[in-house]
Amino acid sequence: MPARQLPVQVRAKCSHLMLADPSFDEPAPVEMLIGADIFPQVWKNKCSSLGPGFPSVYSSVFGWVLIGPVQEHPDIGAQSMLVSLVSSMESIIERFWKAEEPEAAPPQFTEDGLCEELLNSDMRKDQAHQPSTYDG
Template sequence: MRGLCGIGKNISKGSHGVRCNIKPIGKSDPVYSLEFIILNEISDNLPINSLPVEQFSKFSQLPLADPNFHLSKPVDILLGADIYGFLITGNKLLSDPDQPVALETIFGWIITGRVKTSSVSLSVNSYFLTSYASLDQSLQRFWELEDVPQSSTLSSDEKLAEEHFL
């Protein structure tokens, strides 16, 4: 069984691996032979909520790798950083850091970056737990167990043996 370690050191167990060849649709090359791990689910739907396509009108003339990228749907495949650099052509369209960016790949253009979500309701869960009292108690108990007692209560036989050796 294979696994992936992700954000927060979460480990996802895969059922098995498979080797596939990937290439752009309608082209004979380039072809990349990659190994994939089969998971029940890669992540939640992305984007979390569908986004208004109007936000991306400046990219409407581009042949997109995923024409429905703005719709919330399951992630089908996740390509790693080991192949990413080979997929990007280097062409990009951007305006400022608060706006989406279009990057050209061998599969078509992808849209990435910051998106205004004022009209979209997002659900964000954040969990944080701190328990210093428990840690202090655990450390105190550890040192109590490791501490050599200053005085001991000896049985009468043990006292006689100790006096004999002294």
């Protein structure tokens, strides 16, 4: 009676039971409804859980009946992937300092660069190619 095919794990969990419907895990229309007034006469007072993600099974005069929700993939547990990266502490610290160290400023923005620019603008070379100041 399920709306869609049940996972094969459900059938495997029930393989030891005499089921009321041997094709319980295949989609099919409802064959019989049992009302609450008849249920106590049909039920044999035995039940068992098939585990987390699986329905419970109840004993009846027709055989065992499954009642309850079914998870899509009940047997899939936690998954993990381990990754190991080996780097020396020295290379890690070196990369850190490279990332943290600012780039050197262009010469025109440093104090030495500004002084050299000022000196070059005030100096002229004479005929002997010697630097001399221009008093313009």
